[in-house]
Amino acid sequence: MKDSLSLFNNHPNIWRAREQPANTSRFALGIHTLDEALHGGIPSAGVVSIACTTGIGEVSLFQQVISQQRKHKLRVFINPPAHVCAPWLTTQGIDISQVLIITPDNDADALWAAEQCLKSAACHCVLLWSKTMAAKTARRLQVAATHNDALCLLFSLASKKPSSLPVSLELSLKAHEANLTVDILKQRQGWPVHNLSVPFSWTPDNHAIQWAIKNNKRKVHSLHSVS
Amino acid sequence: MLWAYLHCYQLTLDTYTPLQQGGSADEPTVVYHENSNSVVQMNAAAKQHGIELGFGLAQTAALCPQAHIIKYDKDVEKQALLSLAHQLYPLASDIVINTEHSLAIRLDNLLQYYGGYDVLWNTLTHEINQQGIHYHYATAWGIEAARVLAKSQINQMLRERTAITKCLAHCKLSYTDLDSKALNALEKVGITSIGQLLTMPVHELGRRFTNDTIRYLTALRGETFPTRTLFRPSSTFKQHTVLPFEVENSQHLLPYMGKLLDTLSHYLRARNLTTSSLCFEIQLREAEQQVMPVSAATPFTCATAWLDLVSLKVERLVLQQPAIALTLLCEDFEPIEKDTNDLFSDRFTHLAQKQLIGRLKAKLGEQSTQLPALGNSHIFEKMTVYQAQGNGQSYGFDAAPTFLLDHPKPLSVASRVCFGPLRLQTGWWEENTQKQDYFIAQTPQGVRLLVFKDTESKWWVQGVYS
Known part of the structure; x- marks a missing residue:
């Protein structure tokens, strides 16, 4: 038994x-509570x-990772939901010179392109x-990514049934008021x-205006004040 | 002086054999010369069937009905010989293309680079053998003498003058380039072997023969050395190959393209050049040739890198008709830059990037792989362009959405404005005036959208913030 x-x-x-x-290399997201839960990113x-x-700030969440790390290498958008602006x-x-946008005709080509990249x-x-992701293809991407020290962010629509892809990290995101609710479904070594609810803002908003309206009430100065 | 003479006696056959698919190499194959109605070249399998050189087509067919027959074409032989000369040129400087199937190489001036005739000869023969070319060879003091020896299939590397003279003396007069008239005249005076010719004094010959004959004979004896035009490699690359069968499936073209690319890489490496575009011309059976240009994002030399790209391109190629021949053209060369071999990591990444882009474009098409750039416009649709504009201004914009829809869609869900309004009024100096108020709206699911209100107060969704 022991043997x-x-x-x-x-x-x-x-x-x-x-x-x-284990002390594996990690990229911090810049959101403290989330980074802590992920053991550093x-x-x-x-x-x-x-x-x-789509549209709850799922790409912007990784802004720091995408823009700040390995700056001399390419960032590739494959099969984005619409034109990347x-x-x-x-x-x-x-x-922007390090961005490549690939819009293949079908899912198989998209996976091929991802693996090549x-x-x-x-x-x-x-x-x-990607709409469909089989465990086998996810495994291929995982191996290609880990062997070549690259990151693959795989966006898919939220589904009820729990998936179990052989990937490094599985997240599920939901927007809730001004917060983003993150479920870490699976992480290696953790x-x-x-x-996990994190405050998150990814678009310009009217806070400045609202703040200005609230705080800069017009004071009526009368020239001849009578005290 | 010492010249080597190579008589490539089955050049057409040699260019076909390596192209044949695996099992059919044992297939009896003959090269048939139409004008003289005779078999001029054949392989070992054909010989086993009893076919001999000089047989007519009927005789050949009777002996071996399944024999594969290749038409003799002078141009094909010439092309093959030229490509061989191209291969040899980096090894030997003075190459003379003598006829369409033989060439001569001057050896003595190369001796100081190689250190010995054996080394030199091994280097040359290794290269020729790698091309799979069969040849008879001989060496002598001049091209004429070496030619006679090679024709009589001496196949020896002779260096001593006495040895060469001895061998030459035994050769038949018919192996010389003398015409039949001169040969008759020689026979009349009792000269039947080259040995007799060699010992005869020049003034004796001068009395009986024309100037051309005298010139040839003195050259043969190594007394004069006629000027020859040396082979110079062409400044552009063009290689033609005839396919052994009619190819209908474009995938079957790949092995032949690979061979052509190999030759190209050889050609480029020797000249310290690279290329970023090449062109395959595919000759079809009964139609205009099909042209398949291939271009890479970065210049390559390596054949495998090119083959990767070409194979992706071929996947999309549809042959309108069976192909019969292939030509590879390459005219734009670039010198290899010093920094190509730089050891800085981002240099490698740069190269890897270019290779990746080339690969993706080849497989998915030009339109599917795009490098975005900022456009010179404030209109959302025109903010992203896929071809960098030369010197136009470009604008960044804080409120730009992540994704922009192809066409605006009517806003159909209840939503709450969280940013805006942002008025865009533009194009009034042209005919298409735009005046729209943009907002960022959030749906109950937390999705943030770029919406706008048009002049008729209708709401539209144009983008998504991810």
Whole structure:
């Protein structure tokens, strides 16, 4: 009995919950509570799967990772839901000359392109929007990404049934008022965390105006005040 | 002086054999000369069937009905010989293309680079053998003498003058380039072997023969050295190959393209050049040739890098008719830049990027892989362009959405404005005046949209903030 267990005990890829998370290279998201839950950020290589509705700031959440890390490498958008807007990229601090947008005709081509990009050693991260993702293809992307030290952000629509893709990190995002609710469904070398609520703002808003209206009440100065 | 003479006796066959698919290499193959109705070249399998050189077509067909017959074409042989000369040129400087199937190489002036005739000869023969070309060879003091020896299939590397004279003396007069009239005249005076010719004094010959004959004979004896035009490699690359069968599936073109690319890479490497565009011309059976240009984002030399691109391009190629021949053209060369081999990591990334873009474009098409740039406009639709404008101004814009829809859609969900209004009034100096008030609206699901109100107070969704 003891012998059969020692195989597992000595296996370097098996993480035991009593251990501290291994010191793998990570990219911080810049949001303190989230980074803490993720033990310092998202892994610097591998596939991060994000399940959410389009338009709740799911790309902007990774703004710091996309724009600040490995600046000399490409950021590739594959199969984005609509035209990627160039001024948005510059607002995010992304060097626009390092952006490649790929719009393949079908999902198979998209996966092919993603794998080529990850394998090329020329890409910092690949942002892939995919409707269907089988475990096998996710595994391929994961291997291509980890071997070439690249990041793959895999965006898919939120689904009820829990998926179990062989990826480094699985997140589920929901917008709730001014906060973003993050579920860490699966992370390597760590426990899942649910309902983590982080304040998040990803568009310009009218706060400045509202603040100005509230605080700069026009004072009526009378020239001849009678006290 | 020492010249080597290479007589490539089955050049057409040699260019076909490596192209044939695996199993059919043992197929009896003959090269048939139409004008003389005779078999001029054949492989070992054909010989086993009893075919001999000089047989007519009927005789060949009777002996071996399944024989594969290739038409003899002078131009094909010439092309093959030229490509061989191109391959040899980096190894030997003085190459003379003598006829359409033989060339001569001057050896003595190369000796100081190689250190010995054996090394030199091994280097040359290795290169020729790698091309799979069969040849008879000989060496002598001049091209004429070496030619006679090679024709009599001496196949020896002779260096000593006495040894060459000895061998030459045994050769038949018919191997010389003398015409039949001169040969008759020689026979009349009792000269039947080259040995006799070699010992005869010049003034004796001068009395009986024309100037051309005398010139040839003195050259043969190594007394004069006629001027020859040396081979110079062409400044552009063009290589033609005839396909061994009619190709209907474009995928089957790849092995032949690979071979052409190999030759190209050889050509480029020797000249320290790279290229970023090349062109395949595919000759079709009964139609105009199909042209397939291939361009890379960065210049390559390496054949495998090119083949990767070409194979992606071929995947999309549809042949209108069966292809019979292929030509590879390459005219735009660039010198290899010093920094190409730089060891800085981002240099490598740069190259990897270019290769990646080239690869993606080849497989997915030009339109599917795009590099965005900022446009010179404040209109949302024109903010993103895919071809960088030369010197126009470009604008960044804080409120730009992540994704812009193809066409605005009517806003159909209840939403709350969280930013705006932002009025855009533009184009009034042209005919298309635009006046719209933009807002950022949030739906109950938390999705933020770029919406606008048109002049008729209708609400439209134009973008999404992700």
